Amino acid sequence: MNNDNKALFIFGFVFYFIGDLATTYIGLNNGVTEKGFIRVIGSPGLADMVIMKLIFFIALYFLIVFLEKRDNHLCGAILGLIAGMGMTVTWMNALAILEYLSN
Numbered sequence: 085m086n087n088d089n090k091a092l093f094i095f096g097f098v099f100y101f102i103g104d105l106a107t108t109y110i111g112l113n114n115g116v117t118e119k120g121f122i123r124v125i126g127s128p129g130l131a132d133m134v135i136m137k138l139i140f141f142i143a144l145y146f147l148i149v150f151l152e153k154r155d156n157h158l159c160g161a162i163l164g165l166i167a168g169m170g171m172t173v174t175w176m177n178a179l180a181i182l183e184y185l186s187n
Contacts, residue, residue, distance in 0.1 A: 101137050108133060111181040 109130055144162070151158050 097141055101141060105130075105133055105137055111184070114181065114185055 148162055151162070
């Protein structure tokens with residue numbers, strides 16, 4: 085992974101990790117029902133969500149490095165998805181929480 089890819093990964097990481105973490109935490113504290121993997125771990129606190137997201141991003145980083153060492157060009161696609169979806173996921177979560185709270 086060259087320096088340009090690392091910068092893109094960090095950019096996507098900041099928006100996706102912090103934005104998704106914040107909107108999920110705000111939503112769960114305001115009564116949004118728990119779904120998916122969040123339901124499996126019970127009622128998560130902020131520390132639980134940080135640990136889950138750190139595990140996910142560390143695994144994703146090593147997946148990208150693994151693909152790049154084998155000259156697989158999917159690593160660029162994965163980096164693009166992370167950077168592009170970071171803000172999209174954050175805004176989608178925020179809008180869903182606002183809609184839920186307004187009803």
